[in-house]
Amino acid sequence: MTALASVTLGFPANAMDNALRAGLLKLDPQTRLEQRCDAEVLDRITHDDRKFKADRVVAYAFATPEMGADAIRSPGAAFRSKGQWYRLKFKCQTAPDHMQVLQLRYRIGDEIPEADWAKYNLYD
Secondary structure, three states, X not given: OOEEEEEEOOOOHHHOOHHHHHHHHOOOHHHHHHHHHHHHHHXXXXXXXXXXXXXXXXXXXXXXXXXXXXXXXXXXXXXXXOOEEEEEEEEEEEOXXXXXXXXXXXXXXXXXXXXXXXXXXXXX
């Protein structure tokens, strides 16, 4: 299974829920960047393909993410949907305060067999 999406986002950061916003503002900048992009990729996957209900992402499941000042590239991520894990690659760029996602590209890969979950620290 492969899906590719490229989205340039123009909606303001206040489109996110207030609890997420408040939590993000308490984080250091690098953690905020990672968490903001994780939240956005989950939302976009669920919005773009209704067969998924993404509820968790692990950006470092198969490879260490590459962090920039205002961007993250995660070539070895995984996400969970309806109790099943899938491979994921994504690139995310935020505004300098890391509260607004400016661009997001992602690709959904294959389903990860349950027998491999423990090896990659994935759990249900």
